[in-house]
Amino acid sequence: MASKIPVVVLAATGSVGQRFVQLLDQHPWFEVVALTASERSEGKTYQEACNWLLSTPMPDWARSMPVLPTHPTGIQAKIAFSALPASSAKDIEPEFARAGMAVCSNAAAYRREPDVPILLPEINAEHIHLIPAQRKNRGWDGFITTNPNCSSTGMTIALRPILDQFGVKRVFVTTLQAISGAGYPGVASMDILDNVVPYIGGEEEKIEWEPRKMLGKVQGDQIALADFRVSAQVNRVPVVDGHLVCLSMELEKKTSPDEVIQALRAYQLPELCQGLPSAPQPPIVVMDEPNRPQPRLDRMRGDGMTTTVGRVRVDPLLDIKMVVLSHNTIRGAAGGSLMNAELLVKTGFVK
Numbered sequence: 001m002a003s004k005i006p007v008v009v010l011a012a013t014g015s016v017g018q019r020f021v022q023l024l025d026q027h028p029w030f031e032v033v034a035l036t037a038s039e040r041s042e043g044k045t046y047q048e049a050c051n052w053l054l055s056t057p058m059p060d061w062a063r064s065m066p067v068l069p070t071h072p073t074g075i076q077a078k079i080a081f082s083a084l085p086a087s088s089a090k091d092i093e094p095e096f097a098r099a100g101m102a103v104c105s106n107a108a109a110y111r112r113e114p115d116v117p118i119l120l121p122e123i124n125a126e127h128i129h130l131i132p133a134q135r136k137n138r139g140w141d142g143f144i145t146t147n148p149n150c151s152s153t154g155m156t157i158a159l160r161p162i163l164d165q166f167g168v169k170r171v172f173v174t175t176l177q178a179i180s181g182a183g184y185p186g187v188a189s190m191d192i193l194d195n196v197v198p199y200i201g202g203e204e205e206k207i208e209w210e211p212r213k214m215l216g217k218v219q220g221d222q223i224a225l226a227d228f229r230v231s232a233q234v235n236r237v238p239v240v241d242g243h244l245v246c247l248s249m250e251l252e253k254k255t256s257p258d259e260v261i262q263a264l265r266a267y268q269l270p271e272l273c274q275g276l277p278s279a280p281q282p283p284i285v286v287m288d289e290p291n292r293p294q295p296r297l298d299r300m301r302g303d304g305m306t307t308t309v310g311r312v313r314v315d316p317l318l319d320i321k322m323v324v325l326s327h328n329t330i331r332g333a334a335g336g337s338l339m340n341a342e343l344l345v346k347t348g349f350v351k
């Protein structure tokens with residue numbers, strides 16, 4: 001790539017925004033030209049506005065950048081990475097799309113719109129074909145693509161080869177979700193230390209629906225939802241990063257744990273994802289140890305982009321059960337958005 005593509009990070013000061021800044025440091029294709037946040041931070045430098053939470057230092061280029069208002073005026077970027085709260089994203093993301101930018105969003109605001117893809121390039125890169133219809137429907141020069149919810153992410157990637165080879169009828173899901181998923185400062189320490197909170201507002205509904213869209217097929221200008229049902233129970237646990245998801249599945253075709261492990265291990269990145277700088281290779285790793293995956297030990301596999309599966313075994317009520325781990329602010333958020341943007345560049349939607 002001759003010169004790097006200019007990008008802006010919207011809501012750059014929060015839990016996901018900081019991951020964007022970290023992952024965009026030295027990115028081979030993208031260069032950050034602007035950082036934005038709320039009125040609270042406008043006019044400050046990034047260093048002043050941001051309580052940096054990550055273990056690598058804040059990149060030097062970001063420290064003195066001014067935090068701009070979250071509005072496209074004057075921002076010369078081709079891609080807008082959005083870490084906005086869903087309530088603000090609803091009105092703000094279209095302004096950036098209207099201004100001609102490709103919005104790669106983490107927010108839930110547009111995930112349910114029929115003309116907006118929820119992308120996991122490892123498993124549904126072809127859903128980018130909704131973009132031309134979206135531009136036409138809405139009259140935008142740019143467009144919006146989204147990431148899924150961070151608990152939907154790992155489980156849906158792991159379900160892809162299982163659905164393809166054995167068919168899926170029903171999935172029962174229990175999550176153990178890290179506190180960084182609640183943003184910063186997020187859950188009060190008095191609520192989460194020495195505790196588990198069995199409620200995250202809106203989360204179960206997302207996990208019960210988003211995988212069906214992501215595993216659905218493009219039909220004309222829409223996605224036909226995959227035909228299986230999901231029941232989810234969610235929990236916030238005192239882990240910093242990494243969402244663990246326990247799945248029990250009823251399958252169309254009876255099979256054994258060994259065959260499921262083989263299908264997961266054989267799963268390859270589709271051709272469209274080859275060469276994307278953020279694509280994990282392999283996309284899925286299956287561990288044999290009976291006590292893995294664990295968030296602290298396994299979340300950074302593949303620089304936080306690999307989906308790690310373990311404990312694949314017979315389920316005495318349904319058919320097969322297993323555990324899936326995915327890094328919520330990397331694969332489940334900023335890293336996922338980066339891979340989406342790389343796919344858009346590779347496929348010519350961003351030039």
Ligand SMILES: NC(=O)C1=CN([C@@H]2O[C@H](COP(=O)(O)OP(=O)(O)OC[C@H]3O[C@@H](n4cnc5c(N)ncnc54)[C@H](OP(=O)(O)O)[C@@H]3O)[C@@H](O)[C@H]2O)C=CC1
Nearest residue numbers: 011013014015016037038041083085086106107181183184
């Ligand atoms: N954390 C995670 O694991 C995941 C999060 N997401 C989604 O990503 C988004 C960001 O989440 P997260 O980073 O955790 O949240 P945080 O609460 O940590 O950060 C919120 C960010 O939004 C900014 N902001 C708030 N209101 C406005 C506004 N009106 N205009 C512009 N900027 C605003 C804040 O700026 P300021 O500092 O100035 O207040 C801050 O940068 C959410 O939509 C969330 O649902 C998705 C997947 C995973």
Ligand SMILES: N[C@@H](CC(=O)OP(=O)(O)O)C(=O)O
Nearest residue numbers: 106107108149150177181182
């Ligand atoms: N709600 C998730 C993170 C998140 O913000 O997801 P979503 O973008 O779907 O609201 C969590 O608590 O871990």
